[in-house]
Amino acid sequence: MRKGIWIALAFMALLAVAGVVSGLEDTADVNLTSAPQPLPPVTVVDAVIGTHAGAITVFAEVAPRWQVDLRPRISGVVSNQAPLALAGARVSKGDVLLQLEDAPYVANLADARSVYESSKLDLRQAQNKHHIAMKDWTAAKPGETPPEMAVHLPQVRVAERALKATEARVAASEYDLRSTTLRAPFDGIVTRRNASPGATVNDGDILFQILDDSLLDTQASVSAHEWALLSKDWSDLAIGVFDERGVKIGTAGIRESGGFLDPQSRKHQLFLEVKPLEEGRILPGAFVELHLPVRPIGNTLRIPESALTQNGFVWHVDRGNRLQRFAAQSLFRDTGEVVVAAPEELAQETGLRIVAFPMSAFLPGRKVAPMDLEQSK
The missing domain is CATH 2.40.50.100 (RNA polymerase II/Efflux pump adaptor protein, barrel-sandwich hybrid domain)
Incomplete structure (x- = not known):
């Protein structure tokens, strides 16, 4: 009898616990379904599809145009x-x-001049013998051409060459003395x-x-892709020269370009003349940034560099506030921004709301709450 009472009490306690748990589950279901989750916010910037220009940044070293190692x-x-x-x-x-x-070279010059004077005397004597022989021949055989040996003509020629040789030796000795x-x-x-x-x-x-710091040159290397973006009218290019802090310190003009590829890097070479904005502002040996102007390119977007993901995608928010993406072809980077080609499927659009800071968890088609960059600050 007592055992049956305990069994009945245990069964009633089990029913009570089951009722409490069932009530808690119903309450949790009501709370979850009654409060909708907020849409995840994303920061967007407006980008216009159109024609964009800019500059390619390359790094270069400034070098003096004239630099020499003086050797004796x-x-x-x-x-x-x-x-x-x-x-x-x-x-x-x-x-x-x-x-x-200079004592040895003074002596060499004096010796060379002495030999030169002796050669002049030898030539004068040979010429005198030639003139006497010619008179004798003309008197003995008028109207006949004498043999060269008979009138000492080879001796005259040898004396003339010897005089020229000694004259050159004097010039060389004088050059050594000046050296x-x-x-x-x-x-x-x-x-x-x-x-x-x-x-x-x-x-x-x-x-x-010794180096000359009044004329400064530099040399820049650009890839084949960057070379194709540059304007080929070099005379109109105004190239900015900036220091490591991004401050403009000069300008540069292209002297020669594109004649060959560097054997190691296989890049196009640009040779520029650098002109500082202030005297002494750019020194030989300085590393500078060159901003090479890019020709205007149509059907492109200018977006923040952060908008381009590491795997080459750009995310944007469509008119229904849903995430979409496209594979981006980066054309060039310019002062914290990148210019990319607009995809063909969006050619009819005039602009896009580009996600400034895309996340790896993004999924195409997910609805979000877009915010302007100023609102997100």
Whole structure:
């Protein structure tokens, strides 16, 4: 009897628990279905389908147009060096940088001049013999042409050639003597010095390195795709030169272009002359950004760089506020934006609402709540 009472009580408790659980499930269902989930917000920017131009950014190094390693033609001992011919010094064309001992070359010049005077005498004697022989022949055999040997004509020719040889030797000796003085070939800055008074130098040793900072050049490499985007009317191109902070410091004009491909990179080469906006603003050896103008390209979109995903898609919100995407062909990048070709299926549209910050969880056709960029800030 007592066992039956406990069984009945346990059964009634089980029914009570089942009723409570059933009530909780009904309440949860009502709460879930009665409050709709909000649409996920996405930030959009308006992009117009039309003709867009811009610039291709390339990096380049500024170099002096004229730079030379000064080497002596002759060997010798440094007898004197100009006090200002030090690294970092500015020199003018013709300034004396270094003087070598010239005694051996003075002696060589004196010897060459002596041989030259002797050759002049030999020629005069040969010519005199020729004239006497001609008079004798004419007197003995008038009207006949004498043999060359009979009138000493070969001796005259040999003496003439010997005189020319000694004259050239004198010029070479004078050149060697002048070479004992090393002068600056142009206005510039001494960037390197490897000579000191008393040192022995040999011909071919690099004694000074000088660069001219008044004329600056640079060289840019562009791919075949970028080359096709550039305008080929080089005379009208105004190329901006910017420093590492993005500040414009000069302009550049193209001197030559496109004649060959670089053997290593297989890119087109542009050779430019750089003109600083202010004197000294651009120095040789500086790395700069060049903004090469791109010709206007039709049926394109200018969008933020963040809108182009790593796998090459651009997301946009259609008129029904649903996500859509298309594979984008990037044409060029310009100051934080990228210009892409508009897809053919959207050619009838005049503009698109581009998703500025696409997410990997996006699915085509999903409804969203678009917000302007200013609203999302």
